[in-house]
Amino acid sequence: MATEHILEVENLIVKYGPIEAVKGIDFFVNTQEIVSILGANGAGKTSTLKALSGLIPHEGKIVFSLKDISKMESYKIPYLGLTLCPERRGIFPDLSVEDNLLLGAYTIRKNKNLVRQNMERVYGLFERLKERKTQLAGTLSGGEQQMLAIGRALMNEPKLLMLDEPSLGLSPKLVDFIFDSLKTINKSGTSILLVEQNAMIATEISNRIYVMQNGKFSLSGNAKEIDFQTLKMKYLGV
């Protein structure tokens, strides 16, 4: 049923001048699901996420939680519970770790207790952040910055968390840790839309996947049913 779709996207098009980066895609995310959009560099994945967050002009229809957000101003979107966790360079380097987290809770700033509670939850998930809470975010290591980016996105308790390349530039061990955390976050009730180049690990934790090539989906389906060999062929066969 359509009401199960927390996010529904119809014919999404993103253009940069004459170049079409996203060429009319349709997809949806169900409540409680983890959905991944996989694809090589330049396939249009990040543009898709930016369009969903209202950061770049786009055409098509985006419905989140039964609300049409296609034309909504970007800063209003997180208030609905749709939050984008940008790639890890998207932290505020000249603010402390704790201030980064506080800004993540900007949409719920009036509820001080909830902010404190969520901060404890994030510190529980990523203990390293608690140790470094007074440090400037720009001085963190790559893995810690990624934890901060994810932790910050969790601060306003999103219904749907979108993540842009959380594995980028991290060691395999840290990637495992981050993806385990994503599973924990999902179990506690947050739906997840993941954009990844690392197809293997993303497929492992996802319910469904979409493979994106040159701005279009070339394959989609249940993550368990997709033959990894086919995926690799499709995925690498640009």
Added chain:
Amino acid sequence: MLFQQIIAGVITGSLYAMVALGLVIAYKVTGVMNFAYGYMGMISAYIFFTCFSMIGMNYVFAFLISVAFGAFVGYAVERGLLRPVRNVSPASMVIITLGLLLILEGIALQIWGNNYQQIPNLLNGFPLILKLGGGIIVIPQQNLLILGIVTAVIIALILYLNLTLQGKAMRAVAQNEEIAKLMGINSSLMMSISWIISGAIGALTALLVAPQTFVYPDMMLSLQIMGFTAAVLGGFESIPGSIIGGISIGIIENLVGTYISTNLKTTFSLAIIVAILLVKPEGLLSSAKARRV
């Protein structure tokens, strides 16, 4: 003599620091170097002149109205003039603000003419006299007022930016506007607020200096140049840098004026500053940031 000159330098320098702060806060949040800044403040000095000397309002009341007017000018310039052309090149932006400078000068000439108008000090009482190391230092009450107000503004601004969530949100917009929007921060509103603060600081500076310079269309010219220099010396991104930059320039200028030559005061101080920037091009305080990528 030396102490007297240093104190005088701190007072002039604190006004430079105010101009630098106002420039830097608007620059950090919106990326615009406002070459019309001093002239925006000049309009507020005329508003004060009109309210106080022509209409006969109470001094403090007229003062507050003029500062509020400066805040409004800051808002109107950013919202009405600069935001519609946000995406032009930095060079075009410089031309736009320089154009605004000429427009403001023209408006002032049209409305108030180019006579030098006098406005009195708020405090005219007996000056503070300190005995120090055998010499005496005389500080007029108006200068104490300047020092007090500047200190209060600096402290308020630092507390606002570092301790309030809105201040942090403003710094977030300054660092990365796109990411700030992802947090739910209304970046347009933060930009307006930064120009409102900047406009109010500019008006306040003009009102504090007006009893000494008189009110006329170019009254803020040298203050604007020295304020810009102070901001550059501080690295143009740093609030403590602007304060240190402003006060050092004030002191250098006064010492040069006393011990070398009054005529060469500005030239010589700017030469010293160029020399400092040759050694430390990023400004006095801009290198201290640790960052790992």
